[in-house]
Amino acid sequence: MIVNLKCGECKLVFPADVGTPTLDEKSSIVWEKKVICPRCKAIDKELLTEMGQSQMTQFFFGDYLK
Numbered sequence: 001m002i003v004n005l006k007c008g009e010c011k012l013v014f015p016a017d018v019g020t021p022t023l024d025e026k027s028s029i030v031w032e033k034k035v036i037c038p039r040c041k042a043i044d045k046e047l048l049t050e051m052g053q054s055q056m057t058q059f060f061f062g063d064y065l066k
């Protein structure tokens with residue numbers, strides 16, 4: 001799926017194809033695909049934007065909220 005992310009290095013906001021997100025044992029979100037910033041090429045530095053957070057909430061809990 002496409003998630004709205006923000007690069008922790010250069011602060012660029014960009015839509016990233018992360019594959020299928022899953023949760024690890026600490027309830028942290030894990031992307032299926034590696035996310036690389038299109039501007040500064042930082043790997044694994046991405047942060048969720050507010051839009052990205054609501055996208056994740058919808059993805060993981062959407063069924064419960066219906």
Ligand SMILES: [Zn+2]
Pocket residue numbers: 007008009010011012037038039040041042
């Ligand atoms: Zn960046």
